[in-house]
Amino acid sequence: MPKIRNPLFVIALLALMLFGAMLLLVLKTGHAPQVDAWVHTAMAQWRMDALVPFVKMLTDMNSFTGAALFSIPVMAFFVWKRWYSDLAYFAAATLGATGLFIAVKLTVARMRPEASAIEIGGFSFPSGHTTMATAMAFALYFVLREKTGSKLLQQLLGCMALGWALLIGGSRLYLGVHWFTDVLGGFGLGLFWVSLLKLLWLEMKGQETTAG
Numbered sequence: 001m002p003k004i005r006n007p008l009f010v011i012a013l014l015a016l017m018l019f020g021a022m023l024l025l026v027l028k029t030g031h032a033p034q035v036d037a038w039v040h041t042a043m044a045q046w047r048m049d050a051l052v053p054f055v056k057m058l059t060d061m062n063s064f065t066g067a068a069l070f071s072i073p074v075m076a077f078f079v080w081k082r083w084y085s086d087l088a089y090f091a092a093a094t095l096g097a098t099g100l101f102i103a104v105k106l107t108v109a110r111m112r113p114e115a116s117a118i119e120i121g122g123f124s125f126p127s128g129h130t131t132m133a134t135a136m137a138f139a140l141y142f143v144l145r146e147k148t149g150s151k152l153l154q155q156l157l158g159c160m161a162l163g164w165a166l167l168i169g170g171s172r173l174y175l176g177v178h179w180f181t182d183v184l185g186g187f188g189l190g191l192f193w194v195s196l197l198k199l200l201w202l203e204m205k206g207q208e209t210t211a212g
Contacts, residue, residue, distance in 0.1 A: 083143070093194045101132070126183075129168050135191075
């Protein structure tokens with residue numbers, strides 16, 4: 001069993017609590033809570049037409065196509081470095097996060113906000129872009145963190161992973177295609193999955209080492 005004091009366990013637990021809280025809020029209210037309406041209105045007021053194409057270009061970097069295009073060189077690099085266990089982890093983190101957010105979307109079936117800057121279909125909760133950005137960024141962080149002994153570099157990588165997740169989540173809010181709780185739920189779901197998976201991955205590697 002994972003140790004309770006393991007930072008990964010704590011991160012996974014807190015992320016699950018965040019996702020669970022957003023899920024319960026959405027299921028309980030059945031409509032946009034007050035904070036969702038406030039953020040959506042504020043973003044609509046701050047939105048500038050000239051910036052919309054650039055923000056759309058940014059957010060598309062974590063669409064299905066963008067995620068696939070990013071994953072290919074990352075996984076090719078892992079193969080080149082012969083980091084086969086890390087390759088399997090990154091692939092599982094990406095594919096697992098995709099399956100999770102799709103399953104939750106179809107189950108909750110929450111409608112998207114109206115009056116968005118771009119036309120988009122599908123359900124709203126959780127934000128798939130935010131889920132994928134969080135899962136992929138932190139999966140890469142967890143892999144690279146083990147490859148360096150520099151605390152400064154580790155902190156920089158962590159800030160970059162968090163920054164990317166927040167940037168993509170913010171872009172979804174700016175375009176008005178998601179509620180605030182969708183983005184928080186996506187962040188929680190992505191971080192929970194990738195942290196839990198890494199924790200289990202380390203446990204399995206530890207068992208293999210002990211058995212060997």
